[in-house]
Amino acid sequence: xxxxxxxxxxxxxxxxxxxxxxxxxxxxxxxxxxxxxxxxxxxxxxxxxxxxxxxxxxxxxxxxxxxxxxxxxxxxxxxxxxxxxxxxxxxxxxxxxxxxxxxxxxxxxxxxxxxxxxxxxxxxxxxxxxxxxxxxxxxxxxxxxxxxxxxxxxxxxxxxxxxxxxxxxxxxxxxxxxxxxxxxxxxxxxxxxxxxxxxxxxxxxxxxxxxxxxxxxxxxxxxxxxxxxxxxxxxxxxxxxx
Amino acid sequence: xxxxxxxxxxxxxxxxxxxxxxxxxxxxxxxxxxxxxxxxxxxxxxxxxxxxxxxxxxxxxxxxxxxxxxxxxxxxxxxxxxxxxxxxxxxxxxxxxxxxxxxxxxxxxxxxxxxxxxxxxxxxxxxxxxxxxxxxxxxxxxxxxxxxxxxxxxxxxxxxxxxxxxxxxxxxxxxxxxxxxxxxxxxxxxxxxxxxxxxxxxxxxxxxxxxxxxxxxxxxxxxxxxxxxxxxxxxxxxxxxxxxxxxxxxxxxxxxxxxxxxxxxxxxxxxxxxxxxxxxxxxxxxxxxxxxxxxxxxxxxxxxxxxxxxxxxxxxxxxxxxxxxxx
Ligand SMILES: Cc1cc2nc3c(=O)[nH]c(=O)nc-3n(C[C@H](O)[C@H](O)[C@H](O)COP(=O)(O)OP(=O)(O)OC[C@H]3O[C@@H](n4cnc5c(N)ncnc54)[C@H](O)[C@@H]3O)c2cc1C
Ligand code: FES
Ligand code: FES
Numbered sequence: 140x141x142x143x144x145x146x147x148x149x150x151x152x153x154x155x156x157x158x159x160x161x162x163x164x165x166x167x168x169x170x171x172x173x174x175x176x177x178x179x180x181x182x183x184x185x186x187x188x189x190x191x192x193x194x195x196x197x198x199x200x201x202x203x204x205x206x207x208x209x210x211x212x213x214x215x216x217x218x219x220x221x222x223x224x225x226x227x228x229x230x231x232x233x234x235x236x237x238x239x240x241x242x243x244x245x246x247x248x249x250x251x252x253x254x255x256x257x258x259x260x261x262x263x264x265x266x267x268x269x270x271x272x273x274x275x276x277x278x279x280x281x282x283x284x285x286x287x288x289x290x291x292x293x294x295x296x297x298x299x300x301x302x303x304x305x306x307x308x309x310x311x312x313x314x315x316x317x318x319x320x321x322x323x324x325x326x327x328x329x330x331x332x333x334x335x336x337x338x339x340x341x342x343x344x345x346x347x348x349x350x351x352x353x354x355x356x357x358x359x360x361x362x363x364x365x366x367x368x369x370x371x372x373x374x375x376x377x378x379x380x381x
Numbered sequence: 382x383x384x385x386x387x388x389x390x391x392x393x394x395x396x397x398x399x400x401x402x403x404x405x406x407x408x409x410x411x412x413x414x415x416x417x418x419x420x421x422x423x424x425x426x427x428x429x430x431x432x433x434x435x436x437x438x439x440x441x442x443x444x445x446x447x448x449x450x451x452x453x454x455x456x457x458x459x460x461x462x463x464x465x466x467x468x469x470x471x472x473x474x475x476x477x478x479x480x481x482x483x484x485x486x487x488x489x490x491x492x493x494x495x496x497x498x499x500x501x502x503x504x505x506x507x508x509x510x511x512x513x514x515x516x517x518x519x520x521x522x523x524x525x526x527x528x529x530x531x532x533x534x535x536x537x538x539x540x541x542x543x544x545x546x547x548x549x550x551x552x553x554x555x556x557x558x559x560x561x562x563x564x565x566x567x568x569x570x571x572x573x574x575x576x577x578x579x580x581x582x583x584x585x586x587x588x589x590x591x592x593x594x595x596x597x598x599x600x601x602x603x604x605x606x607x608x609x610x611x612x613x614x615x616x617x618x619x620x621x622x623x624x625x626x627x628x629x630x631x632x633x634x635x636x637x638x639x640x641x642x643x644x645x646x647x648x649x650x651x652x653x654x655x656x657x658x659x660x661x662x663x664x665x666x667x668x669x670x671x672x673x674x675x676x677x678x679x680x681x682x683x684x685x686x687x688x689x690x691x692x693x694x695x696x697x698x699x700x701x702x703x704x705x706x707x708x
Contacts, residue, residue: 245385282486286413288387337481353481355615
C-alpha cells in the first residue's frame with residue numbers, strides 16, 4: 140500500500156512536468172511574437188491533458204499488478220527485470236571502487252554520478268549528447284553519460300575525471316591542460332580531458348586536423364580550442380602512457 | 382523522462398516476445414537516439430527491452446560478402462579492418478556521423494532506425510504528422526531549410542538523417558530481421574520508406590521485428606569510393622546534402638557505378654537512373670555532370686531549401702571526381 144502511494148505521488152510530479160513542458164514551449168512561441176490561434180492552444184492543452192489521463196490510468200493499472208506477477212510473466216529466467224519505479228540493485232566499478240547501487244531504470248549514468256555519488260566533476264551541459272561535457276570512460280571507451288541509462292552500464296568499469304589522477308599526481312592530460320592553458324571558464328574541461336585521453340588511446344591524435352575531427356564531440360563555448368589541441372598534441376608527443 | 386519498465390533478455394526470442402507482449406514497448410540499443418527523444422517526450426515507451434546482451438556483436442566474412450551484427454557499434458564498424466579494406470565508403474560515412482563518443486555507443490540497428498531531426502518532430506508543442514498523425518506538417522509552410530527535395534508528400538517533408546544508411550543503400554546491402562513470424566531479409570533500399578499518407582512509419586520493419594544483421598555483398602567498388610558530406614560546420618553536424626559514390630573503373634571507362642544521396646529525402650536516396658547513365662562513360666567531369674543532371678530530375682524545393690537544388694548536383698560531381706581520383 141505504501142508502495143502504491145509513492146507511485147501515485149511520483150506520477151503526479153511527473154505528469155506535471157509533461158504538461159508544463161508543453162506550456163513552456165507555447166509560452167516561448169507566444170513571446171516570439173507568433174500568436175497562436177486560441178483554438179489551437181486549447182486543443183493542444185486538451186490533448187496534453189488527455190495523454191496525461193491516458194498515461195496515468197495505464198500506469199496505475201500496471202502499478203496495481205503485484206510486481207512479482209509482472210516479473211514472473213516477463214522473465215524468461217536469467218533476465219534483468221525492473222518495474223517502473225522499482226529501484227534495481229546493481230554493481231558498477233567507479234574509479235576503481237566497486238559500488239553497490241540501487242537505481243530507478245530511468246536514471247542516466249550522468250545523474251547517478253552527480254546526484255547520487257556526488258561525483259560532480261562530470262558536467263551536464265546539454266543533456267542531449269550535443270556538447271560532450273558529460274564524457275566518461277566505460278570499459279575504457281569514451282561515452283556521453285547523459286545518453287546512457289545506468290542499468291545499461293551494469294558490470295562495467297566507469298572512469299570519471301575524479302579517477303584520472305594517481306593519488307596527488309595529475310594525469311599527464313590534466314597537467315598539460317594547465318600548462319597550455321586549455322580552458323577559460325573550465326566547464327567543458329572535464330569532458331575535454333576525458334575525451335582527449337581517449338582520442339590518444341584510440342590512435343586518433345596524429346595531426347592537428349585529426350585531433351580536431353575526433354574531438355568534435357566536445358564543444359567549448361569559451362573557444363579554447365587552439366590550446367586544447369596544443370595540450371593533446373603535447374601529451375601525444377610526450378609519449379607517456381595515458 | 383517518464384518512468385518505464387526495463388527488461389534485459391539474453392535470448393533473441395525472449396527479446397521479441399518481451400516486445401510483442403506490450404503495445405508500448407521499444408528496443409533500446411545504444412540509447413543515443415531513443416533516450417534523447419524520451420527526455421523530450423517525443424517518444425514515450427512504457428517498457429524498454431535492452432537488447433545489448435543478444436549475440437549480435439560480430440562482423441564476419443561469409444561466402445560472397447560480409448555480415449555485420451545489428452549491435453556492432455558505429456566505431457567498431459568504421460574501424461574494422463575488413464570494412465576499411467573492402468568498403469571504405471561505409472567506413473567514411475560512419476565516421477562522418479555524430480561524434481567519437483556517440484559512435485562508441487551507437488549501433489548499426491539503432492543508426493538505421495534513428496528518427497528524423499525535423500524541428501517540428503522534436504517540438505511537442507508544434508504540429509507534426511510523423512509524431513502525431515493528423516496534426517499536420519509544420520514544416521510544409523514553416524521553416525524547411527533542412528527538408529526534402531525528393532519523394533516527399535503533403536503529409537511530411539522530413540529527411541532521414543543517417544549517414545551510414547546512405548552508404549549501405551549504395552552498396553546493395555540487405556537487412557536481416559527476425560520477428561514473431563520468423564526471419565526475412567529486406568533489400569536496404571526497401572528498408573526505409575517514403576512518407577506518403579503514413580509519415581509516422583519510417584521503415585518497412587513490421588511491428589515486433591528485430592534487426593539482427595546487415596549483409597553487404599562483395600563488390601568491385603572498393604578502390605574508387607567517396608562519401609562526401611556537406612554540413613554547416615566542419616564536423617559533428619547533420620548533412621545538408623551528402624553523396625555516397627563508388628565506381629568500378631577499367632581503362633578509364635566506368636564499368637559500373639553506385640550513387641546515393643543523404644539529406645534530400647525521407648529515405649537514403651539511391652540514384653539508379655544516374656548510375657545507368659554513367660555505365661560505359663569515360664571517367665571525366667563531363668560524364669559526372671551529365672549523371673548529376675539526371676539525378677536531379679524531379680527535384681522540388683520549398684521556401685528555405687532551394688539551395689539544395691544547386692548544392693546537390695555539385696556534391697554529386699565532386700564526390701564522383703574524388704572517387705575517380707580526378708579532383
Ligand atoms: C548530437 C547528435 C549528433 C548526431 N549526428 C549524427 C550524424 O551526423 N549522422 C548520423 O548518421 N547520425 C547522427 N546522430 C545519430 C546517431 O547516429 C544515432 O543516435 C545512433 O546511430 C542510434 O543508434 P543507437 O544504437 O544509439 O540507437 P537507440 O537510440 O538505442 O535506438 C534508436 C531506435 O532504433 C530502434 N532499434 C535499435 N536497435 C534495433 C534493432 N536491432 N532492431 C530494431 N529496432 C532497433 C530502437 O527501438 C529505437 O527506436 C547524432 C546523434 C546525436 C545525439
Ligand atoms: S551533457 Fe552529455 S553531451 Fe552535453
Ligand atoms: S573553457 Fe569555458 S566552455 Fe570550454
